[in-house]
Amino acid sequence: MRALVIDDSRAVRMIIRKILQELGMEVVEAGNGREGVARLRENPNVDVMLVDWNMPEMNGLEFIQSIRSLRAFDRSKIVMVTTETEVSQMLKALEAGADEYVMKPFTRDVLIAKLRMLDLLETEE
Amino acid sequence: MIRIRDLVVADSAAIGHASYIRGAKTTFRLGGLLSTGRATAIRLLFNSCDVNSRPSAKRDIMAFEIPREALPLTTTSSELVEAFTQATRIALEELTRSWPMPLPAFCLVGAWRGGDLFASLKLDKQPPGELLLVIPTAVLEELARRYLGEEEPATPELLDDVAGEFANVIAGQAKTMLQGTPYHYTISTPKVYRSYPQIAAGRTYVVLPFEVDAGIFVVQVALSDGPQ
Numbered sequence: 347m348r349a350l351v352i353d354d355s356r357a358v359r360m361i362i363r364k365i366l367q368e369l370g371m372e373v374v375e376a377g378n379g380r381e382g383v384a385r386l387r388e389n390p391n392v393d394v395m396l397v398d399w400n401m402p403e404m405n406g407l408e409f410i411q412s413i414r415s416l417r418a419f420d421r422s423k424i425v426m427v428t429t430e431t432e433v434s435q436m437l438k439a440l441e442a443g444a445d446e447y448v449m450k451p452f453t454r455d456v457l458i459a460k461l462r463m464l465d466l467l468e469t470e471e
Numbered sequence: 472m473i474r475i476r477d478l479v480v481a482d483s484a485a486i487g488h489a490s491y492i493r494g495a496k497t498t499f500r501l502g503g504l505l506s507t508g509r510a511t512a513i514r515l516l517f518n519s520c521d522v523n524s525r526p527s528a529k530r531d532i533m534a535f536e537i538p539r540e541a542l543p544l545t546t547t548s549s550e551l552v553e554a555f556t557q558a559t560r561i562a563l564e565e566l567t568r569s570w571p572m573p574l575p576a577f578c579l580v581g582a583w584r585g586g587d588l589f590a591s592l593k594l595d596k597q598p599p600g601e602l603l604l605v606i607p608t609a610v611l612e613e614l615a616r617r618y619l620g621e622e623e624p625a626t627p628e629l630l631d632d633v634a635g636e637f638a639n640v641i642a643g644q645a646k647t648m649l650q651g652t653p654y655h656y657t658i659s660t661p662k663v664y665r666s667y668p669q670i671a672a673g674r675t676y677v678v679l680p681f682e683v684d685a686g687i688f689v690v691q692v693a694l695s696d697g698p699q
Contacts (some may be wrong), residue, residue, distance in 0.1 A: 351540065354660060355632050355635060355636045355639070357619060357629060357630045357632045357633045357636050358636055360619065360623065360629075361618075361619065364620075377502065391638060400639070400658050400659065400660055401660060402660050404624050414624070417601075418617060420507045428643070429639050429642065429643025429644070429646075430643060430645070430646075430658070431639050431643055431644065432646070432647050432650055449565045450639075451561070451562060451565035451640050452565075453565070
C-alpha cells in the first residue's frame with residue numbers, strides 16, 4: 347500500500363508518515379499541491395492521498411480538483427486533512443472529490459478510523 | 472511544574488490587586504487595573520523551574536510583562552478573547568497534551584514585543600487581520616517534543632514548522648467559532664520569524680498570554696469587525 351502525504355508543514359508530514367509506516371504503508375511526501383502532482387507522475391500507483399487544504403502554490407482543493415479530472419487516479423482515495431473545520435468547507439472538499447475529511451488537530455486513532463472507513467485497512471473485530 | 476519564586480510588582484498600587492500564589496500555579500487578577508487603564512507593569516520572574524516530564528531541562532522562561540500602554544478589553548474584543556482562548560486551549564491540548572492556562576488579556580496598539588520566535592498568520596478579510604503567536608524557543612522546544620515525540624531532533628527549521636502549525640490550528644479552531652460573526656475570516660499559510668516581524672502601523676492587537684507547565688507564550692490577534 348502506498349500513500350502520498352501533501353502538507354506544507356514538515357512536522358505534520360512527519361507525524362502522518364510515522365502513523366502510516368507503522369501501519370505498513372510506503373509513504374511519499376510533497377510540500378504543496380504542485381509538488382504532489384509531480385510526485386504522482388513519478389509514483390502513479392498511489393492508494394491513498396492525504397492532502398492539506400491551505401498550502402502555497404497549489405492548495406489542497408485545487409489539487410483534488412486537478413487529480414479528479416484525471417481518470418488515472420479514479421481508484422485512489424483522497425483524505426483531506428485540514429484545519430478548515432466548518433461544514434461548508436467539508437462539503438466543498440467532498441464535492442471536489444475527497445473521499446474523507448480529517449480535521450486538525452487529529453489523533454492517530456481518528457486517522458486510522460478514517461483509513462478503515464475507506465477499506466484501506468482491515469476492520470478491527 | 473513551574474515554581475514561581477518572585478512576584479515583582481513594578482507599580483506599588485498594583486499590590487492590592489495582584490493575586491496570590493497557590494501551589495505551583497499562579498493566578499492573578501488584573502481586570503480592575505486594566506479597566507482603569509492604569510499604567511502598570513507586573514513582571515513575573517521565573518527564577519527556577521522544574522518541568523516534571525524533563526527534570527534535567529533548565530529553561531530560560533520568558534518573563535511576561537504587561538506593558539504600560541496596555542488598554543482594557545472592549546465588549547467586541549471580548550468575543551475574540553473567548554474564541555481564541557478556547558481555540559488555543561483545544562489546539563495545545565490536542566497537539567501536545569499540554570493544558571494552557573489563560574492569563575489576563577488586554578489590548579495594545581502595536582503588538583506585544585517579547586519572546587524570540589514569531590509565527591504569523593494572515594487572517595483574510597477586509598480589512599485584513601493577523602494572528603501572531605509569540606513563543607520563547609525553550610517553551611517551543613518542550614511543546615515540540617510532546618508534539619513530535621522524543622525521537623525527532625528539534626532542528627531550528629522543524630521548530631519553525633511546529634510554531635507555524637500551532638498558529639495554523641489555533642486560527643482554524645477560532646475561525647469555526649467565529650462563523651456567523653463579523654470577525655469571520657479565511658486562513659492563509661503561516662510565516663515564521665526569528666526577529667520581530669513588521670506590523671501595520673497603528674494596528675490594535677488583543678493580547679492573550681497563556682501559561683503552560685513549560686512556560687509562557689502569547690497569542691495576539693488583530694481583527695476588525697468590518698466586512699469580510
